[in-house]
Amino acid sequence: MVVGLGLSSAEKSYIAGGIAVDLRGDGRGRHHFRDFSIDTSIIPQANGSARLRLGGTDVIASVKAELCAPPPGRPHHGKLEINVECSPTAAPEFEGRGGEELSMDLSRALQRSFLGGASGAGAAIDLASLVVLEGKLCWMLYFDGLVLSSDGNLLDALSIAMKAALSNCGLPKVEITSGTNPEDDADFELNEEEFTPVDTSRFPVIVTLTKVGKHYIVDATAEEESQMTAAVSVAVNKKGSICGLTKRGGTGLDPSVLLDMISVAKRVSQTLITSIDAEISAAESRHDDQ
Amino acid sequence: MDFISPEGLRLDGRRPFELRQLHAEIGVLDNADGSATFEMGNTKVIAVVYGPREVQNRSQQQLDHALVRCEYSMATFSTGDRRRRGKGDRRGTELSLVIRQTMEAAILTNLLPRSQIDIFVQVLQADGGTRACCINAAALALADAGIPMRDLVASCSAGYLNSTPLLDLNYLEDSGGGPDLTVALFSKLDKVTLLQMDAKVPLDVFEKVMNLASEGAKAVTQFLREILMENTKKLAFAKEPLKV
Amino acid sequence: MGDAMRGAHFRLSPAQKQRMLVAQERCRDAAGSVHSSAFVNVGDTIPVDYENGYLRGHGTQVVDGQLLATVCGVVERVNKLVSVRPLRARYNPETGDVVVGRVTEVAPKRWKVDVNSRQDAQLMLSAVNLPGGIQRRRTATDELNMRDLFTENDLISAEVQTLHQDGSLHLHTRSLKYGKLESGQLVKVAPYLIKRLKQHFHQLKQYGVQMILGCNGYVWISALPQSTPDIATDQKRANTESLEAAAGTADSQNVEISRELRERICRLANVVRVLGACGFLIHPDSIVDTYEASLSWGTELKHMFSGEFFVKVVEREAEQRSKKG
Numbered sequence: 086m087v088v089g090l091g092l093s094s095a096e097k098s099y100i101a102g103g104i105a106v107d108l109r110g111d112g113r114g115r116h117h118f119r120d121f122s123i124d125t126s127i128i129p130q131a132n133g134s135a136r137l138r139l140g141g142t143d144v145i146a147s148v149k150a151e152l153c154a155p156p157p158g159r160p161h162h163g164k165l166e167i168n169v170e171c172s173p174t175a176a177p178e179f180e181g182r183g184g185e186e187l188s189m190d191l192s193r194a195l196q197r198s199f200l201g202g203a204s205g206a207g208a209a210i211d212l213a214s215l216v217v218l219e220g221k222l223c224w225m226l227y228f229d230g231l232v233l234s235s236d237g238n239l240l241d242a243l244s245i246a247m248k249a250a251l252s253n254c255g256l257p258k259v260e261i262t263s264g265t266n267p268e269d270d271a272d273f274e275l276n277e278e279e280f281t282p283v284d285t286s287r288f289p290v291i292v293t294l295t296k297v298g299k300h301y302i303v304d305a306t307a308e309e310e311s312q313m314t315a316a317v318s319v320a321v322n323k324k325g326s327i328c329g330l331t332k333r334g335g336t337g338l339d340p341s342v343l344l345d346m347i348s349v350a351k352r353v354s355q356t357l358i359t360s361i362d363a364e365i366s367a368a369e370s371r372h373d374d375q
Numbered sequence: 376m377d378f379i380s381p382e383g384l385r386l387d388g389r390r391p392f393e394l395r396q397l398h399a400e401i402g403v404l405d406n407a408d409g410s411a412t413f414e415m416g417n418t419k420v421i422a423v424v425y426g427p428r429e430v431q432n433r434s435q436q437q438l439d440h441a442l443v444r445c446e447y448s449m450a451t452f453s454t455g456d457r458r459r460r461g462k463g464d465r466r467g468t469e470l471s472l473v474i475r476q477t478m479e480a481a482i483l484t485n486l487l488p489r490s491q492i493d494i495f496v497q498v499l500q501a502d503g504g505t506r507a508c509c510i511n512a513a514a515l516a517l518a519d520a521g522i523p524m525r526d527l528v529a530s531c532s533a534g535y536l537n538s539t540p541l542l543d544l545n546y547l548e549d550s551g552g553g554p555d556l557t558v559a560l561f562s563k564l565d566k567v568t569l570l571q572m573d574a575k576v577p578l579d580v581f582e583k584v585m586n587l588a589s590e591g592a593k594a595v596t597q598f599l600r601e602i603l604m605e606n607t608k609k610l611a612f613a614k615e616p617l618k619v
Numbered sequence: 620m621g622d623a624m625r626g627a628h629f630r631l632s633p634a635q636k637q638r639m640l641v642a643q644e645r646c647r648d649a650a651g652s653v654h655s656s657a658f659v660n661v662g663d664t665i666p667v668d669y670e671n672g673y674l675r676g677h678g679t680q681v682v683d684g685q686l687l688a689t690v691c692g693v694v695e696r697v698n699k700l701v702s703v704r705p706l707r708a709r710y711n712p713e714t715g716d717v718v719v720g721r722v723t724e725v726a727p728k729r730w731k732v733d734v735n736s737r738q739d740a741q742l743m744l745s746a747v748n749l750p751g752g753i754q755r756r757r758t759a760t761d762e763l764n765m766r767d768l769f770t771e772n773d774l775i776s777a778e779v780q781t782l783h784q785d786g787s788l789h790l791h792t793r794s795l796k797y798g799k800l801e802s803g804q805l806v807k808v809a810p811y812l813i814k815r816l817k818q819h820f821h822q823l824k825q826y827g828v829q830m831i832l833g834c835n836g837y838v839w840i841s842a843l844p845q846s847t848p849d850i851a852t853d854q855k856r857a858n859t860e861s862l863e864a865a866a867g868t869a870d871s872q873n874v875e876i877s878r879e880l881r882e883r884i885c886r887l888a889n890v891v892r893v894l895g896a897c898g899f900l901i902h903p904d905s906i907v908d909t910y911e912a913s914l915s916w917g918t919e920l921k922h923m924f925s926g927e928f929f930v931k932v933v934e935r936e937a938e939q940r941s942k943k944g
Contacts, residue, residue, distance in 0.1 A: 127499075128419075128452055128453075128499060128500055129417065129500070130417065130452070130453075130454075130455060130500055130502070131452050134452070141405055141406060143404060145450070145499070147450075147452035149452060168451065170448075170450070170451065172448055172450075172495070172497045173423075173446050173448060173493075173495040173497070174404060174407070174410070174421060174423040174495045174497050175406070176406070177425050177431070177493045177495075180444075180446050180493070180495070181446070227451075227452075229450070229451045229452045231450050231451075231452075231497075231499075233404060233421065233497070234404045234405065234406050235406075236406075
């Protein structure tokens with residue numbers, strides 16, 4: 086997942102050596118997340134938006150809500166769609182279609198963690214809460230991510246940004262004016278003065294464990310990622326339940342190693358979620374003050 | 376539709392000759408050689424410059440001047456109705472070309488032979504005047520990268536609705552069916568480097584709209600100069616303290 | 620947006636914000652060398668004494684008989700030479716500069732090296748030290764074995780040998796202090812923050828660390844090389860067959876970096892990053908002073924990118940500048 090990053094063999098062994106003694110190039114331990122900052126409401130035209138900066142990684146997430154018909158066979162559910170794009174601003178290699186592969190990778194990984202199963206169970210948001218008129222009208226939430234700059238760990242960063250964007254999101258009140266009969270189409274009016282927030286308590290955060298040599302690290306920089314033999318991304322929610330799992334990289338992992346990586350991800354995610362929630366509240370109150 | 380109220384106010388409360396609020400920031404992305412955001416009202420653009428650097432594709436190398444490349448992208452969430460845009464859609468390609476030509480005319484490319492300059496413009500929010508906003512952001516990003524230019528380029532748009540020339544159209548006004556003219560100027564040299572307009576207008580209307588847009592561009596130039604001067608001073612003072 | 624300095628993003632509490640603003644003001648106001656009237660924007664007219672004549676330097680152009688600035692920056696006048704120096708820009712090479720670069724290509728009889736400039740630099744096979752004596756003709760074997768010396772992505776230290784009209788630059792590594800870099804890490808800062816000094820290799824024996832401040836903004840921090848090069852060892856090395864020995868890597872390659880040494884390298888690297896983000900001059904003295912200060916403050920390595928550390932560094936710089944003035 087790294088573009089144009091060439092390292093000398095001396096640098097590679099220095100990085101691996103540091104990870105082995107729990108002292109990475111910037112002074113972090115293996116399980117230490119970089120400090121991050123969140124700003125919300127940066128795309129006023131969207132229903133909710135946020136920008137996240139994690140070291141040199143800079144991403145924007147937005148949530149746009151549209152009214153539509155519920156998914157076939159599930160009249161009591163709303164819909165989610167997730168999409169990520171990599172801007173050429175992040176790297177000249179992303180020009181034209183250069184960033185397409187990475188964009189698709191990231192989109193699919195997020196979809197796997199947030200969309201839930203075919204029945205809609207296990208989604209990042211309680212889909213039933215998105216229903217306006219059962220069988221006829223529901224909210225479709227479009228999550229769009231944009232990568233502006235990358236210094237590694239894009240997946241985790243995007244998941245945090247999307248949670249922040251969702252926290253920032255308000256759904257306009259829908260007033261049904263007619264059509265409550267099952268055969269009729271519904272007519273409605275949007276009340277753009279009243280907004281209801283969306284419940285984000287189920288929204289997971291993704292923690293990626295990157296394996297370099299015998300050890301695994303959390304929140305890898307672009308340099309560290311270039312040395313990965315394998316990576317496991319685990320989506321964990323506030324309750325500690327695992328909502329999604331992705332393994333990348335050619336090297337096979339011993340099942341016990343995999344289980345250990347997952348437990349590390351779980352442990353890290355709990356403190357991370359607390360920091361994220363704190364940062365989001367701080368961002369929102371900063372915005373309210375303006 | 377009435378774009379101007381009987382009191383002479385536009386839909387967003389502005390007077391016909393009033394620019395939207397301008398906001399800019401230099402040095403927003405650390406990886407690049409130069410970067411800047413530029414906002415005109417709700418239109419928000421980020422521009423980034425990589426270079427001058429070694430030409431990546433040897434066959435494109437120019438022996439006596441720099442190769443300038445540009446790509447324009449619009450975020451999926453940038454417009455009111457969310458739209459997935461494939462890369463290489465016609466408008467995007469045209470804008471990439473227009474922005475490149477405008478900035479290329481400003482850059483002293485003969486001073487940087489055998490090198491490559493990449494300009495990437497990313498629209499975060501579009502509310503009319505996107506073209507102008509992109510050019511202004513790119514000008515700041517190029518200055519941030521220390522790339523020599525013959526002059527600062529500044530751009531602004533203008534239109535004509537309800538028989539009145541209007542400065543710096545927003546999206547609603549832009550969709551109003553009147554002409555939409557964008558001009559980019561070399562302020563010091565007092566030369567027009569870009570002029571684009573759609574729709575048919577009689578010549579006298581064209582002149583009025585063109586002059587209004589030029590006035591707007593001059594005001595934008597003033598703003599760009601203030602932003603750049605503040606940035607230069609900040610960097611210089613940080614490095615070495617000021618002598619009184 | 621976040622309380623950002625270039626290359627760093629952190630949050631400051633209102634109290635910290637206040638301290639930061641005060642410290643930045645003090646830094647600015649301490650008596651020093653830059654005159655505020657010397658700043659120009661692109662397109663600005665530069666006042667010159669047309670009667671007595673002037674010489675047009677970098678960053679300027681003449682339009683309709685007037686001298687205009689082509690970049691944003693500081694006007695410099697040296698005798699009759701008038702030029703504008705931009706602050707942030709790609710590395711502008713000068714002969715004799717010590718640089719740190721990354722090999723991007725191994726081509727016939729030369730390497731191409733990225734030195735953060737407008738073009739990649741060239742390092743000719745004839746401009747490096749070879750085994751078997753310093754002066755000898757390059758053989759076909761040498762040409763084939765170039766990758767034994769430097770291969771793609773290797774980091775090297777070198778000196779700028781020549782600059783050509785078309786902007787190309789040539790490097791040489793004709794001294795044993797130059798060559799492949801090992802056992803350390805690279806930090807990148809803006810080139811304008813590195814002042815040209817007599818020395819760019821700094822051996823910090825008290826820490827067991829070496830710092831190379833490349834004029835191009837690439838800073839290499841590593842373990843001290845095992846042995847300092849001297850004539851006797853030169854000859855010994857020169858007589859061996861191995862190209863590796865000639866590259867000066869045989870010794871440092873096997874340096875085992877202890878955890879303590881790694882911590883010191885990391886602390887120095889973080890100091891350089893922080894000074895770079897603050898836009899302060901990267902001078903060996905200021906690096907060491909800030910390093911020592913960070914120890915006295917008890918700052919842990921992983922907290923060196925926090926808002927508090929940044930505020931302390933700026934406050935300290937303000938203090939230093941006020942004293943000098």
